[in-house]
Amino acid sequence: MKKDSTRAGFGRGLAKLGEKNKNVYALTADLGGSTNLTSFKKEFPERFVQVGVAEQNLVTVASGLAHIGKIPFATTFAVFSPGRTWEQIRTTICYNNQPVKICSTHSGLGVGEDGATHQMLEDLALMRSLPNMTVIQPCDGLEAEKAVEKIANHEKPVYFRLNRQKTSLLTNKKSSFEIGKANILKKGEHITLIGIGPVLVESLEAAKELEEEGLSVEVINMHTLKPLDKKTILKSINKTDLVITVEDHQVTGGLGSSVAEFLSQVKPTPMKMLGVEDTFGESGSFEELYDKYGLSKDKIKKSIKKFVEEA
Amino acid sequence: MKKKDLTKKCKDIRIKLLKTLNKAGSGHTAGPLGMTEVFTFLYNDFLKINPKKPKDPKRDYLILSNGHICPIQYVVMSDKGFFPEKELYTLRKLNSRLQGHPHREALPGLETTSGPLGSGLSQACGIALGLKRDNKKNKVVCLTSDGEHEEGNTWEAILFAAKYDLNNLIQIIDRNNIQIDGYTEDIMPLNSLSEKYKSFNWNVIEIDGNNIKQIEKALINADKKKTKPTVIIANTVPGKGVSFMENKYEWHGKVPNDEELKKALEELK
Ligand SMILES: Cc1ncc(C[n+]2csc(CCOP(=O)(O)OP(=O)(O)O)c2C)c(N)n1
Numbered sequence: 360m361k362k363d364s365t366r367a368g369f370g371r372g373l374a375k376l377g378e379k380n381k382n383v384y385a386l387t388a389d390l391g392g393s394t395n396l397t398s399f400k401k402e403f404p405e406r407f408v409q410v411g412v413a414e415q416n417l418v419t420v421a422s423g424l425a426h427i428g429k430i431p432f433a434t435t436f437a438v439f440s441p442g443r444t445w446e447q448i449r450t451t452i453c454y455n456n457q458p459v460k461i462c463s464t465h466s467g468l469g470v471g472e473d474g475a476t477h478q479m480l481e482d483l484a485l486m487r488s489l490p491n492m493t494v495i496q497p498c499d500g501l502e503a504e505k506a507v508e509k510i511a512n513h514e515k516p517v518y519f520r521l522n523r524q525k526t527s528l529l530t531n532k533k534s535s536f537e538i539g540k541a542n543i544l545k546k547g548e549h550i551t552l553i554g555i556g557p558v559l560v561e562s563l564e565a566a567k568e569l570e571e572e573g574l575s576v577e578v579i580n581m582h583t584l585k586p587l588d589k590k591t592i593l594k595s596i597n598k599t600d601l602v603i604t605v606e607d608h609q610v611t612g613g614l615g616s617s618v619a620e621f622l623s624q625v626k627p628t629p630m631k632m633l634g635v636e637d638t639f640g641e642s643g644s645f646e647e648l649y650d651k652y653g654l655s656k657d658k659i660k661k662s663i664k665k666f667v668e669e670a
Numbered sequence: 671m672k673k674k675d676l677t678k679k680c681k682d683i684r685i686k687l688l689k690t691l692n693k694a695g696s697g698h699t700a701g702p703l704g705m706t707e708v709f710t711f712l713y714n715d716f717l718k719i720n721p722k723k724p725k726d727p728k729r730d731y732l733i734l735s736n737g738h739i740c741p742i743q744y745v746v747m748s749d750k751g752f753f754p755e756k757e758l759y760t761l762r763k764l765n766s767r768l769q770g771h772p773h774r775e776a777l778p779g780l781e782t783t784s785g786p787l788g789s790g791l792s793q794a795c796g797i798a799l800g801l802k803r804d805n806k807k808n809k810v811v812c813l814t815s816d817g818e819h820e821e822g823n824t825w826e827a828i829l830f831a832a833k834y835d836l837n838n839l840i841q842i843i844d845r846n847n848i849q850i851d852g853y854t855e856d857i858m859p860l861n862s863l864s865e866k867y868k869s870f871n872w873n874v875i876e877i878d879g880n881n882i883k884q885i886e887k888a889l890i891n892a893d894k895k896k897t898k899p900t901v902i903i904a905n906t907v908p909g910k911g912v913s914f915m916e917n918k919y920e921w922h923g924k925v926p927n928d929e930e931l932k933k934a935l936e937e938l939k
C-alpha cells in the first residue's frame with residue numbers, strides 16, 4: 360500500500376498554493392528540507408525566508424509579514440515552535456490576531472530515533488489554550504495537502520501539526536476537508552473512537568478487526584481539534600454512549616481533554632483516553648514506540664475491549 | 671598522553687564512531703568527526719572526570735550544548751571506561767542508554783540533556799556562577815556550535831558570562847561553517863565570531879580545532895586567565911578524516927551506509 364507523510368503532503372500543497380496566491384510566504388529556521396519547503400523555495404525564492412536557527416525570530420517575523428497582508432507559513436519542528444516560541448505566538452500572533460500559520464513537523468512519538476528531546480507531546484495543549492488559535496492535525500498526506508489552501512483562506516492564526524513518519528492513506532482525492540467539520544472514517548454502533556493524526560491508521564485497523572469479533576466501533580477523524588466539532592461528537596455519542604480518544608500526545612491537555620471538557624458539561628459519558636501518560640518518549644522506531652506506549656493497532660484493540668468489558 | 675598516542679587514539683575513535691553511526695542507521699556524522707580531537711583531548715588530558723565516580727563533587731563539568739553531536743561523546747566516554755564498547759551499538763535503539771540526543775538521566779557521566787540548540791551555554795553559566803560564589807575550583811567547559819549562535823538564548827548567555835566575570839568558564843565553539851540547510855554564511859551570516867566575542871568582553875583564542883597541539887595550548891592558556899570568560903573558537907573540518915564527507919553540509923544529518931562505511935574505513939586505515 361502507498362505510504363505518505365503529512366509533512367510531504369504539506370510541502371506539495373504549499374508549492375501548489377504558492378502559484379495561485381502571491382501573498383503566500385514560507386519561512387523556516389534551518390529546517391527547510393525537513394519541513395518540505397524545497398519545491399516552494401525553488402519556485403518562489405522571492406517569497407521564501409530563511410531565518411537560521413532562531414525560532415523566536417521565525418514566528419515574530421511572520422507576525423510582521425502578516426501585518427502587511429502576507430500569509431506566512433512559519434515552519435520548523437514542533438518541539439522548537441510552538442515549544443520555544445509560545446509567548447511570542449501568544450502575544451504577537453494570537454493577541455494581535457495575525458493570520459500566521461504555525462506549521463510544525465516532527466510531532467509526537469512518531470519522530471522515532473531522535474528521541475524524547477525531539478518528540479513534541481505537549482503542543483496541542485499549548486496551542487489549544489490560546490484565544491484566536493485554530494488547531495488542526497491531518498491524518499494523512501492527502502488530507503494535509505488539501506488542508507493547506509483552506510488554512511491560507513482561514514483569516515485566523517492556525518496551528519498545523521504535522522508528522523515525520525510515512526503512514527497509509529485514510530482519505531482519497533474526493534474526501535472532503537472542512538475546518539471544524541470532523542469526518543467519520545467508519546460507522547459503528549457500540550462505541551465511539553475519536554482520533555487525531557496518523558495514529559488513526561492504527562485506530563481504524565483495530566476497529567476493523569473488532570468488527571469481525573462483533574464489536575462495532577465508530578471511528579471519527581477529528582482533524583480540527585479547535586474549534587471542536589461538537590455536533591458530530593454528540594450525534595455519535597447519542598448512539599453509542601461510550602467514547603475512547605486516541606492521540607500521539609500527552610493525554611493531558613490534548614484531544615482527550617478537549618472531548619472530556621465538552622462532554623462532562625453537556626452529556627457525561629464513560630470515557631477512556633489513550634495517549635502518552637505523563638512521561639517523556641525515547642529513541643526507537645516509531646512502530647516500536649507506538650507499541651510500547653499503547654498506540655499500536657494491537658494495543659488500541661486491547662484497550663477498547665477492556666474498556667467495553669468494564670464499562 | 672603523548673601527542674603520538676593521542677593521534678593514534680583519534681584514528682581509532684573515528685573508526686568506532688563510523689561503525690556506531692552505521693549500526694544506528696540514523697543520526698549525525700559531520701559534526702562528530704570534526705570534533706574528535708577536541709573530545710579526545712578533553713577526556714584524556716584536560717578534564718578531571720572519573721568514570722567510576724561520575725557525580726564526584728570535585729569533578730570538572732562538561733556541558734554539551736549541541737547535543738546532536740553526542741555520538742562522538744559516547745564513543746570517547748566508552749573508550750574512557752564509562753560503559754562497555756559493545757553498548758555503542760545500541761545507539762538510538764529502543765531501551766538504550768544512548769539516546770539519539772543525550773539525556774542526563776539515561777547515562778551516568780552526562781551533565782545535561784540537549785538537542786534543542788542554544789540552551790547549553792546558559793546552563794554552563796549557572797554552574798560556573800554557583801561554583802565561583804562557593805569559591806570552588808572545578809572547571810566548567812561548554813561545547814557549542816556555530817549554528818547555535820543564531821539562537822537568541824546563546825547571546826543572552828554571552829552577555830551574562832561577561833557581566834559575572836565567569837573566569838572559570840571555557841566555551842569551545844565548533845566553528846565548522848555548516849548547519850542543516852547549508853553553509854552558515856549563506857543561511858545566516860555569523861561573520862567574525864572572534865570580533866563579536868571581543869566586543870562582548872570575553873577572552874578569545876582562535877585555533878585549528880583538528881590540531882591537538884593547538885587544542886592543548888589553548889586550554890592551558892584559557893585555564894590561566896584570571897578575569898573574563900574564555901571562548902576557544904575551534905575551526906574544524908566537518909566530516910574530518912573521510913574525504914567524501916569533509917566540508918559537505920549534506921553530511922550534517924545522515925550516516926554512512928554499508929558501502930560508504932567500507933570506503934571510509936579504508937581511508938582511515
Ligand atoms: C532550537 C533548535 N532548532 C533547530 C534544531 C534543528 N537542528 C539540529 S542541528 C541543526 C544545525 C545547527 O548547526 P550546527 O550546530 O552548526 O550543526 P553542525 O555543524 O553539526 O552541522 C539544526 C538547525 C535544533 N536541534 N534545535
Ligand SMILES: [Mg+2]
Pocket residue numbers: 815816817844845846847848849
Ligand atoms: Mg556547524
